[in-house]
Amino acid sequence: xxxxxxxxxxxxxxxxxxxxxxxxxxxxxxxxxxxxxxxxxxxxxxxxxxxxxxxxxxxxxxxxxxxxxxxxxxxxxxxxxxxxxxxxxxxxxxxx
Numbered sequence: 001x002x003x004x005x006x007x008x009x010x011x012x013x014x015x016x017x018x019x020x021x022x023x024x025x026x027x028x029x030x031x032x033x034x035x036x037x038x039x040x041x042x043x044x045x046x047x048x049x050x051x052x053x054x055x056x057x058x059x060x061x062x063x064x065x066x067x068x069x070x071x072x073x074x075x076x077x078x079x080x081x082x083x084x085x086x087x088x089x090x091x092x093x094x095x096x
Contacts, residue, residue: 025069033062 040054
């Protein structure tokens with residue numbers, strides 16, 4: 001009975017982790033944005049200046065989140081390019 005529980009536990013953990021690994025950075029920004037919009041709808045009157053300000057704050061938050069995602073992607077791309085460039089320079093010096 002214990003090996004079956006262990007196998008089921010490991011499979012459950014793997015299933016949970018695979019869902020987390022499949023989510024990309026931009027899609028993780030959407031959840032808090034939708035929550036923010038829902039809070040704005042619940043706490044302010046429609047078409048009021050307060051509602052507009054609240055929605056504007058939500059938009060600023062999601063755009064900042066997306067910018068962080070883009071910069072994170074650029075950093076990871078730059079690391080790869082730097083390594084390739086380093087290997088090319090090292091290859092040229094060995095060839096000489």
